[in-house]
Amino acid sequence: MTIRKTLLLWLAWPALLMTSPAHASLRVLACEPEWGALAQELGGALLDVSAATGALQDPHQIQAKPSLIARARNADLLLCTGAELEVGWLPVLLQNSGNARLQAGQPGNFQAADFVRKLDVPAQLDRAQGDVHAAGNPHIQTDPRNIALVAKALAERLAQVDPAHAADYTRRHAEFAQRWQAAMARWATQAAPLKGLPVVSQHKAFVYLYDWLGLKEVAVLEPKPGVEPTASHLQAVQRTLKATPARMVLYAAYQDPKASEWLSKGSGLPSVKIPFTVGGTEGAKDLFGLFDDTLARLLAAAQASAAKP
């Protein structure tokens, strides 16, 4: 009998937790901080935005933590990159959330990569090529033109999921788009000296950034996507750089800078930490800051490497 009573207690106490305050605003769960920041721009106080991951976390390798499952349970809109970036953890969240609104194909499941042109789409799918993504390179947030495209699609989705505030989302998006166009024009002027510069990347994370700025990737420190740099591969990169010199080596804030710093020390190339997402560096406080800071860091490195003979 005591066991039965204990069981009843176990069943009953969470019912008390259900009386948590009701949320009036739309609850948005962003898989990565950049989409959280974008939702904040478009929704402001209309949304209750939380990001599942931080800027210092590798978005490929996130644990399906209990706290994330709980947040997926309560969210009205899921905002992710897609293109298989979250394939290792998001399915667990969705399967355990018991939340029908977020399942694939529902309006509450927004995948940013669906709305941009993807680069690096492999012609041949084979894991011998490393951790390749069938849908193309998923790191789309490093090109502000992609942010503009996603912003428009997201504003439409917000209006669809929360029709009561549709006009607000449309208005806020128009304002944002205007500010963003102005910022893009400014960045294009600032970034002029970067055009055509040869660079080295630690991970193939910056194809969209290079596409935007016209930087040329001459080498990658990871022998295959997602495989840690090895000593022999780093030496091969050094040999490549003798033939085709580069001006800087780029790594994302969440990555271990060791490989980039090693190359930097050996070759004298400046190594540049790219915020990669909102919160990756001090300067990248919001989406505007993300690109301001990215450009400032790239320009500083370009100047430093130009000053050298």
Added chain:
Amino acid sequence: MRIALPASLALALGAPLGAAAQTSTLAAPATAPSPDIAALRQEIAAIRDSYEARLRALEQRLQKAEAAAPAAAAQIAAPAPTAAPVTPPPASTAAAANAFNPAMSLILSGGYLRSSQDPASYRIRGFALPADAELGPGSRGFSLAESELGLSASIDPWWRGVANIALHPDNAVSVEEAHVQTTALGHGLTLKAGRFLSGVGYLNPQHAHTWDFADNPLAYQAMLGTQFADDGVQLRWLAPTDLFVELSAELGRGSSFPGGDSARNGAGMRSLSAHAGGDWGNSHSWRAGLSVLSAQADGLGLVGRSASGDELTRAFSGRTRVWIADAVWKWAPDGNATRTNFKLQGELLRSTRSGTLTDESGDSVATRAQQSGWYLQGVYQFMPAWRVGLRTERLSPGEPEAGWAAATRRPAKDTLMLDFSPSEFSRWRLQLANDRARDGAADRQISLQYQMSLGAHGAHGY
């Protein structure tokens, strides 16, 4: 591009007009305006008007097209000279007939074992278990472990299906899991039906290829038949709170130990679990829970040892109830587990068997046996791809009964492992164990194991 197109159109259309206007003005002062020239001027003016109207119409159409598809226009407007050749994603070009194929994965595993005692005579002293119980470290020398074929896909907007087929090294095939699960119930509810790994405890619902050690703890081997799977239904409910609170209830056939496949109309297995979890800052996360599993047996044969060491089989009828308390804590600096991380987990199992034990001559005795056991393990990733782990475990066999001998010492085992994962899809593991589960000298085991997965990228639970 947006500005260039109308401008070039205007230029192309305007040039001949300009030329015509020039000739007419040059011609004007030379001769007096004749009716012919006036007519010509009118004609030219008419042509200019009509061209301008057409130009305006073209400009309007262009503006309309731009407004309708700004995304497409922006993409056209920003062609990158440095862009890699873009090929359409394979999914969209796949033939219609196989486009709906489920996600498929295959786990390949095998290894080598060296042990100081013969694994064929492995037993856990003080625990009477079914004759076909899977115990011990496996067979000596080189061997293939289970190959696991997994298929999963959405069935329709409301259901998802999963099947895991185990291909055993002795060429037998078994259905490890085959279940359907709701995706659209909402309200935090998920219903599962079919054969599945029970959600009790922490380790029980995890597939063998995700374990941190080559084998499951002794407590699981002695009280849950290594891993408890059953045919039945499971209902899970997630509370709408920021704290993770999950309740789960299962009804099943009770087809495997500690159940005895009683083939009754009702449920031979019932279980309840409650789990809670959350974060401490960015770097720490935890989950803890309590579960109870109750299974029925009618004449389940349990094999123990008599004081003289002979095998003694008794048929058990009654109920076995297993309580499991589990806790896991994970640490990763700033939540980034790629470089270094640590995981500490422990479970405490307590099994109560009540009913009757019948010997060969048909004599029955009432029984109420209590057994328990625990394990505690820590796994530390000290650099990318490399992890080291230590596990320690103890069992309490309880009081002897029905002619089975008392255990002279409590079964115990200590295990050390080192594993290397060159990628997310492959892992090599070296494991050393000092196993004191059986009577007599300790069994020292050295095993080398590989575990690889091919096909669909699996998603792992917490």
